[in-house]
Structures are given as structure tokens and as C-alpha cells.
Amino acid sequence: MAVTMKAVAERAGVSLPTVSRVINDAAYVNPETRARVLAAIEALQYVPNQAAASLRSNTTKTLALLVPDIASSFWTTLLRGVEDEAMARGFHVFLGNTDDDPGKEARYIEGLIRRRNEGLLIAPTPKSIPLLRRLEQQGMRCVIVHRPFPGVEIDSVRSDAYTSAVILTQHLLAAGHRRIAFIGGEAEQRRLCAYHDTLTAAGYAPDPALVRIGTLSERVGEHLVEALLTLSPPPDAMFIGNNRLAAGALHALGKANAERATPIAIAAFYDSAALSTYAPPMIAAIQPAYEIGRVGARRLFDRLGGKPVESRHILLANQIMVIGGPEPRTNGIDPRDVSPYAV
Amino acid sequence: MAVTMKAVAERAGVSLPTVSRVINDAAYVNPETRARVLAAIEALQYVPNQAAASLRSNTTKTLALLVPDIASSFWTTLLRGVEDEAMARGFHVFLGNTDDDPGKEARYIEGLIRRRNEGLLIAPTPKSIPLLRRLEQQGMRCVIVHRPFPGVEIDSVRSDAYTSAVILTQHLLAAGHRRIAFIGGEAEQRRLCAYHDTLTAAGYAPDPALVRIGTLSERVGEHLVEALLTLSPPPDAMFIGNNRLAAGALHALGKANAERATPIAIAAFYDSAALSTYAPPMIAAIQPAYEIGRVGARRLFDRLGGKPVESRHILLANQIMVIGGPEPRTNGIDPRDVSPYAV
DNA sequence: GTGAAAGCGCTAACAT
DNA sequence: ATGTTAGCGCTTTCAC
Numbered sequence: 148m149a150v151t152m153k154a155v156a157e158r159a160g161v162s163l164p165t166v167s168r169v170i171n172d173a174a175y176v177n178p179e180t181r182a183r184v185l186a187a188i189e190a191l192q193y194v195p196n197q198a199a200a201s202l203r204s205n206t207t208k209t210l211a212l213l214v215p216d217i218a219s220s221f222w223t224t225l226l227r228g229v230e231d232e233a234m235a236r237g238f239h240v241f242l243g244n245t246d247d248d249p250g251k252e253a254r255y256i257e258g259l260i261r262r263r264n265e266g267l268l269i270a271p272t273p274k275s276i277p278l279l280r281r282l283e284q285q286g287m288r289c290v291i292v293h294r295p296f297p298g299v300e301i302d303s304v305r306s307d308a309y310t311s312a313v314i315l316t317q318h319l320l321a322a323g324h325r326r327i328a329f330i331g332g333e334a335e336q337r338r339l340c341a342y343h344d345t346l347t348a349a350g351y352a353p354d355p356a357l358v359r360i361g362t363l364s365e366r367v368g369e370h371l372v373e374a375l376l377t378l379s380p381p382p383d384a385m386f387i388g389n390n391r392l393a394a395g396a397l398h399a400l401g402k403a404n405a406e407r408a409t410p411i412a413i414a415a416f417y418d419s420a421a422l423s424t425y426a427p428p429m430i431a432a433i434q435p436a437y438e439i440g441r442v443g444a445r446r447l448f449d450r451l452g453g454k455p456v457e458s459r460h461i462l463l464a465n466q467i468m469v470i471g472g473p474e475p476r477t478n479g480i481d482p483r484d485v486s487p488y489a490v
Numbered sequence: 491m492a493v494t495m496k497a498v499a500e501r502a503g504v505s506l507p508t509v510s511r512v513i514n515d516a517a518y519v520n521p522e523t524r525a526r527v528l529a530a531i532e533a534l535q536y537v538p539n540q541a542a543a544s545l546r547s548n549t550t551k552t553l554a555l556l557v558p559d560i561a562s563s564f565w566t567t568l569l570r571g572v573e574d575e576a577m578a579r580g581f582h583v584f585l586g587n588t589d590d591d592p593g594k595e596a597r598y599i600e601g602l603i604r605r606r607n608e609g610l611l612i613a614p615t616p617k618s619i620p621l622l623r624r625l626e627q628q629g630m631r632c633v634i635v636h637r638p639f640p641g642v643e644i645d646s647v648r649s650d651a652y653t654s655a656v657i658l659t660q661h662l663l664a665a666g667h668r669r670i671a672f673i674g675g676e677a678e679q680r681r682l683c684a685y686h687d688t689l690t691a692a693g694y695a696p697d698p699a700l701v702r703i704g705t706l707s708e709r710v711g712e713h714l715v716e717a718l719l720t721l722s723p724p725p726d727a728m729f730i731g732n733n734r735l736a737a738g739a740l741h742a743l744g745k746a747n748a749e750r751a752t753p754i755a756i757a758a759f760y761d762s763a764a765l766s767t768y769a770p771p772m773i774a775a776i777q778p779a780y781e782i783g784r785v786g787a788r789r790l791f792d793r794l795g796g797k798p799v800e801s802r803h804i805l806l807a808n809q810i811m812v813i814g815g816p817e818p819r820t821n822g823i824d825p826r827d828v829s830p831y832a833v
Numbered sequence: 834g835t836g837a838a839a840g841c842g843c844t845a846a847c848a849t
Numbered sequence: 850a851t852g853t854t855a856g857c858g859c860t861t862t863c864a865c
Binding site for chain 4: 151152153163164166167171173195196197198199200201202203204
Binding site for chain 2: 851852
């Protein structure tokens with residue numbers, strides 16, 4: 148069919164392995180020979196066949212990232228981190244959308260094994276953990292990103308939601324607020340715990356009426372805020388533990404605060420960098436999505452390279468940012484250069 | 491290394507091709523034999539080696555999507571359309587981010603040819619058109635998505651920005667507005683033309699002072715609105731021709747309109763479905779991203795299958811939506827089932 | 834520094 | 850309905 152390495156070899160008057168060496172920089176080749184080979188490649192418009200190379204060498208130089216929702220900016224940012232790290236080593240990244248559906252996930256993984264993918268970064272559902280365990284037997288290294296699976300022996304990289312939630316709650320307390328509401332999703336247990344623990348540690352009893360859990364959508368965030376505002380007295384501060392809920396909640400709070408003498412204070416896990424320009428004043432925890440991707444990929448490469456690795460679970464710090472003045476104040480942590488710490 | 495088809499064949503007591511037939515449903519196999527083979531596969535945890543299959547059969551069942559910015563919801567939605575269509579045919583989708591950088595694009599395409607990718611959906615820069623022409627010689631079919639390249643003989647699928655811009659402008663005129671400002675990006679020429687043409691056709695001379703072109707960012711959108719508001723008299727309506735500019739512009743307009751007796755009317759190209767809930771009243775043109783992906787992929791498969799195809803350039807209609815009442819009114823076009831029309 | 838030979842794991846083309 | 854044979858295009862191994 149297409150032009151093969153053999154054609155290049157004949158045209159350059161050399162043998163097959165020599166062409167291979169030139170292409171892969173695999174061994175020293177006489178500059179003259181090399182030039183002849185390159186000329187032949189150029190003349191014939193030769194492009195190597197990766198399938199043949201993979202079959203023989205048993206490497207694909209490809210890794211995969213399986214995320215629940217590629218439409219979310221968090222995951223696309225994480226992808227960028229993975230991509231940058233992979234590209235630098237000549238690897239390609241295969242992206243898959245799982246929608247947190249174990250069936251879809253399993254189908255993707257089957258495909259990845261067929262393709263002899265070398266490594267997998269994944270945000271798994273709890274159900275997929277057993278599946279992941281078996282992967283290593285199939286020759287595929289694996290790193291869990293962003294999601295916590297305590298007790299599981301698979302490598303993971305995520306950010307420290309608990310500590311951030313403590314900081315955010317402490318910030319609200321320090322500003323003098325006492326009726327602090329919490330809005331979050333089912334899965335945000337750590338953040339809720341941090342809220343509870345911090346209030347309790349400061350000597351305040353958390354009011355169950357101020358805690359609202361909902362499914363992750365903008366509408367729900369909006370409605371939960373509206374419901375909390377009907378309380379009397381209403382909360383004097385709100386902690387929103389999820390990005391998606393926050394989008395709706397901030398809208399409702401923006402409107403409400405415009406009509407109040409004393410605005411309701413806001414703390415939120417809020418990633419939408421582009422939109423934070425238009426957020427009301429608040430303190431935000433911003434997750435280092437890019438870094439989670441980069442560090443995750445690096446860990447994968449360390450494993451692939453057989454490097455000894457000191458710990459399996461890596462925690463990164465979130466960026467804490469105060470939004471609302473002309474210049475946002477931050478905790479000085481640029482997510483691009485947080486240094487990972489082990490657990 | 492890993493377990494091969496040969497091992498499966500031996501264990502099941504059959505020959506290699508029989509195992510291959512079972513795996514690929516390629517020919518009728520005796521149910522008993524088939525069961526034995528499947529049992530062997532299960533017992534040995536066998537997964538076929540795609541590289542070997544590709545090498546022999548010269549097919550990869552993979553297509554690629556190269557977009558400028560995976561962080562934009564427009565492109566991720568388009569990806570979903572491509573994915574759904576591809577998955578249904580057992581194809582995988584390889585995603586690449588070009589950042590509109592011809593160098594990055596070229597590197598991706600090189601990789602795709604190496605991997606013997608069968609088809610490419612791409613949002614190219616003008617510079618990449620010659621590159622694309624050569625692709626078909628390398629055995630890779632290609633469809634341009636979303637971007638207009640008139641006169642180029644490569645298949646394309648995009649939505650009809652001109653017509654939508656006419657409708658939006660007419661809508662503003664019909665509502666009695668005469669000082670209609672235009673905000674857009676450099677690349678939005680068609681939309682600007684439509685605006686011009688519509689005003690002129692209605693007998694109004696476009697005022698150059700009301701036309702502002704800027705780079706695509708939220709901040710710029712905001713600033714352009716603010717600048718227009720300083721005119722006296724200010725515009726009584728604004729047409730924002732780009733999604734990203736609109737995010738900032740809507741913020742500024744929302745604030746301004748809150749303080750005005752007669753609000754400034756708004757028309758915009760605005761895709762952010764999730765956020766449109768929180769947009770001020772306006773008429774919006776929403777591009778059928780999902781459908782562009784789906785139709786683009788279908789076109790690619792038609793070409794791959796050698797089907798005769800009636801036209802190379804496909805135009806889809808945008809959804810026109812009036813946002814602002816309790817229930818948004820639309821033009822009745824659900825982007826999921828617009829029927830493509832040729833040009 | 835370069836070449837000859839072998840073979841990676843699978844499917845296509847035949848034969849039966 | 851199943852088996853035999855050959856070979857896809859490359860890299861590896863080992864000569865020299």
C-alpha cells in the first residue's frame with residue numbers, strides 16, 4: 148500500500164535497520180548515511196507505521212486520561228497538565244469521557260488494553276477500583292487523579308479539600324460570622340466534615356438547619372441559597388463546597404447582597420477562573436487542576452521508568468484566593484508550582 | 491510477553507483463524523466451538539493486540555478531532571457529537587489541542603499518520619489548508635468543522651452565522667431600535683457583514699462609531715461595552731458577535747441596565763447553555779456544536795465507506811432563542827435534530 | 834557503523 | 850465450518 152521503510156532503504160542504498168536507527172536516533176549513524184536516508188524519507192514522503200513498530204517493540208508511547216466530564220473546565224485544565232508532561236516525553240494522550248458510568252469506563256479500558264496503552268490516569272468511581280487492580284497485571288500502570296480512595300494501594304494525586312475547607316471556615320469565623328450555612332454535594336463529605344470540625348473546635352455548635360446537600364447543578368445551587376435566605380434570621384455567611392453549585396449560588400447571592408445593608412459573606416470551592424472576574428466578593432478555594440494532571444503524569448512516568456517512588460498518595464494544596472477588591476489577594480500559592488507533599 | 495491468540499487457540503483446541511473469527515464476528519462459527527474459544531479467552535484473560543491486528547488488516551478504527559481549545563464548551567460539546575457517532579460504529583476518537591498553532595497542529599497530524607488514523611475532523615487555521623490537502627494522499631480522510639474556507643475542496647460542516655446574524659439584527663430593528671452597536675472579533679467578518687447588510691437593506695446607515703472589534707476575551711467584551719456606554723446618545727441596542735466577548739459584555743450590560751429606565755436591548759452569539767440561565771434578557775444565536783460534531787463524523791464515515799456524497803459543504807442552522815421571560819422562547823429548532831442543508 | 838535474519842501477533846487468502 | 854500458509858512493516862539480535 149503506502150511507502151514502507153524498505154522503499155526508503157532501497158532508495159538510500161542502505162539496509163532496513165539503518166533507516167530505523169536514523170528515525171529513532173537509536174544508535175550512531177554516519178552523518179553522510181544519515182543524510183542520504185533523510186533525503187530518501189523526504190523524497191518518498193515516508194511516514195513510519197506505528198502499528199508495526201509497536202508490534203515489534205512492544206511500546207506505544209501513549210497514555211490515557213479517563214475523566215467523568217470533559218465539558219467541565221476542571222478536567223480540561225487537568226488534561227492540559229497531563230498533555231504538557233506527556234508531550235515533553237514524546238507521548239500522546241488518549242482522552243475518554245466516562246460520565247461516571249462504570250459500563251462506559253470498562254469499555255474504554257478494554258480498548259486501552261487492546262491498544263497496549265502504557266499508562267492510565269483516571270478519576271474512577273468506587274466500583275471501578277477492582278477493575279483498576281487487574282490493570283497492572285495487563286501491563287498498564289495506573290494513577291488515580293483528584294478522587295480520594297483511602298486504603299487503596301493504587302497511586303493517587305489529588306488536592307487537599309479538607310484543609311482548604313478548614314481555612315475557608317476559619318476565615319468566615321475570623322470575620323465575625325456565626326450563622327454560617329453549608330451548601331454541598333453528596334460526595335463532598337470531607338468538606339462538610341471540615342466545616343463541622345472547625346465550627347466545633349472554635350466552640351460553636353453547627354446548626355443542622357444551615358446545612359443543605361443537593362445534586363450538582365447551577366439551579367440547585369440557586370434554589371438552596373434562596374431556601375436559606377427565607378430562614379429568620381438568615382445566615383450571615385455561606386460556604387459553598389462545589390464549583391457547579393457555586394455558579395448558581397453566587398448568582399442568587401449577588402442579587403440578594405445588592406439589596407442588603409450587610410452583605411452575606413461567601414466562601415466557595417470555585418474553579419471557574421474566567422468567570423471569577425465577575426463573581427461577588429468572596430474567599431475561594433481553587434483546585435490546582437493543571438498541577439494534578441502534571442504531577443499525576445509525572446508519577447506515571449516514574450512508575451513506567453521503574454524509578455523508586457517514595458509514596459503512593461500525593462496531596463497538593465489548593466490556592467486560597469480572596470476575590471472582591473480591585474486586586475485579588477491570594478495565599479501566594481501559584482498552582483503551577485505547588486510542591487506535592489506525601490501522606 | 492502477554493498471552494497471545496496462539497495460547498487461546500491451543501487451549502480451545504482450534505486454529506488461530508477460528509479464534510480471530512470469534513473475536514471479530516467475522517464469519518459463522520459453530521456455537522460449540524465458539525463457546526470453547528470464549529471460555530479459553532476468559533480463562534486466560536486474553537485481550538487482542540490491536541497493533542498486530544492493525545498491521546495486518548491495515549485499519550485502526552480510530553479517528554481524530556483537532557480543535558483549538560478543549561477548554562471551551564463549544565468544542566467539548568462538538569467532541570461529544572463526534573464521540574457518540576464514532577462509538578456507535580466501534581471507532582475511537584483521538585483528541586488534540588492545537589491552540590491554533592500551526593506547529594502543534596503539524597506535530598499532531600504527523601502522529602496521526604504514523605498511527606494510521608483513518609479520519610480527521612479539524613478546525614484548521616488558514617495556514618493548515620495545504621497540509622490537509624496532502625493528507626488524503628496519505629490515506630486519511632478529512633472534514634473541516636465549524637470554520638469557513640470558501641473555495642477549498644475539502645468537506646466541511648459548520649453553522650450559518652450570516653443568516654443568524656441577519657435574524658438577530660432584524661429582531662433588534664423590529665423592536666424599534668436604531669442605534670445598534672456591534673461588538674465582535676477579527677474573525678467574525680460574516681457576522682459584521684450581516685449586521686451591515688441588514689441595517690442597509692432596512693434603509694439605515696450603519697454608524698462606524700458603533701462598531702467595535704476586539705480580541706476574544708471576557709475583559710475586552712466588558713471594556714467595549716463600557717466604551718460604547720460613554721457615547722452620547724448611547725446605543726439603544728447591542729449585538730455581540732462572539733461567545734467569549736459576550737460573557738464580559740453581558741456582565742457590564744447587566745449592571746448598566748439595572749440602573750436604566752429603558753434597558754439596552756441585547757443580541758448575542760452565546761453558547762454557554764449552563765450560564766444562559768443567568769444572562770440578562772436577550773436574543774441569542776446558539777450554535778449547534780453537538781450536531782456539527784455528529785454530522786461531521788457522519789460525513790467522514792460516508793467518505794470512509796466510499797458512499798457517494800452529494801455536497802462537500804454542509805451548513806447547519808443556529809438555534810435562535812429569546813432569553814428573559816420565565817420560559818425562554820425559541821425558534822423551535824432543537825439543535826439535536828436540525829437537518830443539514832448543502833451549499 | 835552497518836547488514837542479514839528472525840519474528841512480534843494477528844488476519845487474508847486460500848483450501849478443504 | 851475450520852485449518853494451512855503466508856506475510857503485514859517494523860525492531861531486535863547478532864554478526865562483521
